[in-house]
Amino acid sequence: xxxxxxxxxxxxxxxxxxxxxxxxxxxxxxxxxxxxxxxxxxxxxxxxxxxxxxxxxxxxxxxxxxxxxxxxxxxxxxxxxxxxxxxxxxxxxxxxxxxxxxxxxxxxxxxxxxxxxxxxxxxxxxxxxxxxxxxxxxxxxxxxxxxxxxxxxxxxxxxxxxxxxxxxxxxxxxxxxxxxxxxxxxxxxxxxxxxxxxxxxxxxxxxxxxxxxxxxxxxxxxxxxxxxxxxxxxxxxxxxxxxxxxxxxxxxxxxxxxxxxxxxxxxxxxxxxxxxxxxxxxxxxxxxxxxxxxxxxxxxxxxxxxxxxxxxxxxxxxxxxxxxxxxxxxxxxxxxxxxxxxxxxxxxxxxxxxxxxxxxxxxxxxxxxxxxxxxxxxxxxxxxxxxxxx
Amino acid sequence: xxxxxxxxxxxxxxxxxxxxxxxxxxxxxxxxxxxxxxxxxxxxxxxxxxxxxxxxxxxxxxxxxxxxxxxxxxxxxxxxxxxxxxxxxxxxxxxxxxxxxxxxxxxxxxxxxxxxxxxxxxxxxxxxxxxxxxxxxxxxxxxxxxxxxxxxxxxxxxxxxxxxxxxxxxxxxxxxxxxxxxxxxxxxxxxxxxxxxxxxxxxxxxxxxxxxxxxxxxxxxxxxxxxxxxxxxxxxxxxxxxxxxxxxxxxxxxxxxxxxxxxxxxxxxxxxxxxxxxxxxxxxxxxxxxxxxxxxxxxxxxxxxxxxxxxxxxxxxxxxxxxxxxxxxxxxxxxxxxxxxxxxxxxxxxxxxxxxxxxxxxxxxxxxxxxxxxxxxxxxxxxxxxxxxxxxxxxxxxxxxxxx
Numbered sequence: 001x002x003x004x005x006x007x008x009x010x011x012x013x014x015x016x017x018x019x020x021x022x023x024x025x026x027x028x029x030x031x032x033x034x035x036x037x038x039x040x041x042x043x044x045x046x047x048x049x050x051x052x053x054x055x056x057x058x059x060x061x062x063x064x065x066x067x068x069x070x071x072x073x074x075x076x077x078x079x080x081x082x083x084x085x086x087x088x089x090x091x092x093x094x095x096x097x098x099x100x101x102x103x104x105x106x107x108x109x110x111x112x113x114x115x116x117x118x119x120x121x122x123x124x125x126x127x128x129x130x131x132x133x134x135x136x137x138x139x140x141x142x143x144x145x146x147x148x149x150x151x152x153x154x155x156x157x158x159x160x161x162x163x164x165x166x167x168x169x170x171x172x173x174x175x176x177x178x179x180x181x182x183x184x185x186x187x188x189x190x191x192x193x194x195x196x197x198x199x200x201x202x203x204x205x206x207x208x209x210x211x212x213x214x215x216x217x218x219x220x221x222x223x224x225x226x227x228x229x230x231x232x233x234x235x236x237x238x239x240x241x242x243x244x245x246x247x248x249x250x251x252x253x254x255x256x257x258x259x260x261x262x263x264x265x266x267x268x269x270x271x272x273x274x275x276x277x278x279x280x281x282x283x284x285x286x287x288x289x290x291x292x293x294x295x296x297x298x299x300x301x302x303x304x305x306x307x308x309x310x311x312x313x314x315x316x317x318x319x320x321x322x323x324x325x326x327x328x329x330x331x332x333x334x335x336x337x338x339x340x341x342x343x344x345x346x347x348x349x350x351x352x353x354x355x356x357x358x359x360x361x362x363x364x365x366x367x368x369x370x371x372x373x374x375x376x377x378x379x380x381x382x383x384x385x386x387x388x389x390x
Numbered sequence: 391x392x393x394x395x396x397x398x399x400x401x402x403x404x405x406x407x408x409x410x411x412x413x414x415x416x417x418x419x420x421x422x423x424x425x426x427x428x429x430x431x432x433x434x435x436x437x438x439x440x441x442x443x444x445x446x447x448x449x450x451x452x453x454x455x456x457x458x459x460x461x462x463x464x465x466x467x468x469x470x471x472x473x474x475x476x477x478x479x480x481x482x483x484x485x486x487x488x489x490x491x492x493x494x495x496x497x498x499x500x501x502x503x504x505x506x507x508x509x510x511x512x513x514x515x516x517x518x519x520x521x522x523x524x525x526x527x528x529x530x531x532x533x534x535x536x537x538x539x540x541x542x543x544x545x546x547x548x549x550x551x552x553x554x555x556x557x558x559x560x561x562x563x564x565x566x567x568x569x570x571x572x573x574x575x576x577x578x579x580x581x582x583x584x585x586x587x588x589x590x591x592x593x594x595x596x597x598x599x600x601x602x603x604x605x606x607x608x609x610x611x612x613x614x615x616x617x618x619x620x621x622x623x624x625x626x627x628x629x630x631x632x633x634x635x636x637x638x639x640x641x642x643x644x645x646x647x648x649x650x651x652x653x654x655x656x657x658x659x660x661x662x663x664x665x666x667x668x669x670x671x672x673x674x675x676x677x678x679x680x681x682x683x684x685x686x687x688x689x690x691x692x693x694x695x696x697x698x699x700x701x702x703x704x705x706x707x708x709x710x711x712x713x714x715x716x717x718x719x720x721x722x723x724x725x726x727x728x729x730x731x732x733x734x735x736x737x738x739x740x741x742x743x744x745x746x747x748x749x750x751x752x753x754x755x756x757x758x759x760x761x762x763x764x765x766x767x768x769x770x771x772x773x774x775x776x777x778x779x780x781x782x783x784x785x786x787x788x789x790x791x792x793x794x
Contacts, residue, residue, distance in 0.1 A: 123742045128704050134742050247567045
């Protein structure tokens, strides 16, 4: 018993010591934040680290990493007088840096913070039962606009929006038949983006067999898969398109397994259309030397780490959904008083969907192929080409 | 465990208090240690634009607490979150008592929810007094049968329940996917893959709250027990919570006050001795796993009938798995399941507020939960840190090893 008390006492004593360390550490931080770029420049110029810098290289690194965020919030604070609106984001199951539409939506919000002077905040959902509580947290709290990410949040969003008619809501990937006046759906013509990359897949494929690894079989994923198939078949009616749906968005291992079996069946281009599950598929396929296509955002920057990951030269394109533009537009509309419950549909025409550049694979994606895909994109934009996907 | 050791002399109140203290000491210190380590992690991962590191640590834990207990709605959300944990944690506990390790609670939870929801929306025109119990029983029976199969396989063929229950999870998930995503139970009018809403008479009613607009609930009018329009009383706590508490009492009574419970515990402690004493291993394995499955099924039924009022394909994410952690934290004591589940629910409920206030990743909560489990499972670490001696007979066996 005495020893226990001693132990507790030690712990209590430990806390202030830690606190003291932190106080000095954070003191260093704040100066580091303002001066980190200058410090970095001086190191680079002199080539010799000063004693102060050798003392805390890790702090310097960490502040260097976090200083853009700090700077961004600083500039927001100065320009916040512009609107002062508070915008909150609730992610689908995932994170704001997970390389999926969650991250893209957050980037749209960060752009709104920089350019429109809104204050932003977010909560990441860890399971579907979190949706309602997370939305309610902001709706009942101090947020003016609440953005939800993901089709699966549809029911929860409608419920919370109905209960809070004074707040504005927008949801990525969901369109309501009859939305409450304060709820805007932001959807995308996934089939058009997939049609473009399907065209490219058909042009790149040598084996005349291509594959697609889909996530949970919900409408946006189905539109990706069917649009891909339609685009490829329009280019080459004899091409074989292997498709599979995996009942999870967060299972890279299952995606990899599916990609392997498609490769075994002869596919030489794989399109991963299902969040991290699809990314797992294309990662493996790229490592095995097959060409791959990303989804939602340019996976060159996310899954293939800006070219440093193995197989980055196999990523020929990505089917882009400009979730960031949609989110930014919704926030902008709210500030300008143009916010309605009318559904926003991102298409090839308004730049809501697109295909990504080939980056390290540009010798495979020749100028002719690119011209052909651009032609298709034009056709989709002006309506002369229809994907035929409902 | 120590609480239930039968002391030859009549235990005085003081003995009981001391035993309770000893039993609760290690889990409580495990939580404390995990929170302290969590604070250190927040310290190092604190974003630089939210004040000093100490402020972030304080704000994070304050947010965690406020998010879980800061208001009436927060407390209700914590209890709502704790409800499936209590029932599923109880399921794992019952299996532990018989020396079985039920990792299949998640799958049983899915089967229970599926059966309850199906009974909830296919049958119409029954009064609530019949329809609700019917839906609950359907969930418990379906999940009980689902759980009994691995129990039977273990007793008769020796197939280890750890393997079979894991495999049964996957079968359950895929079955539910079939029925809800592409199969006959999907609501064709909804774009989300989910079943239709259950009949209002099959719901586990919320205690207090507003009437929900029928256009959001597939035309059903779900009426709480007390109807109010006060937004401060718009809480989601439902009758399932009382059912969970009742289940705790029933299981405690069953395990400690009945012959069946004695047999289950004896088989768990020493199957050879139990067999020698004339107890049927097969019967007890099957019975325990059925009971365990039924409890997990009730957890799923409560989520479907009380919270969602329909079943989605991605319906639970890990209540059944987390319940293993809760059973460990409660050291297989049915009564202790309640505080353990509320603690777990509080962490899950408070994390949103913590993230909104400090920008700390909500993964921190998973880290804290993992640390708690590590310290409870490897209690020697905590005993070493805090210099606590192990009392005689305090070790516990959760599950037997492989084979036999």
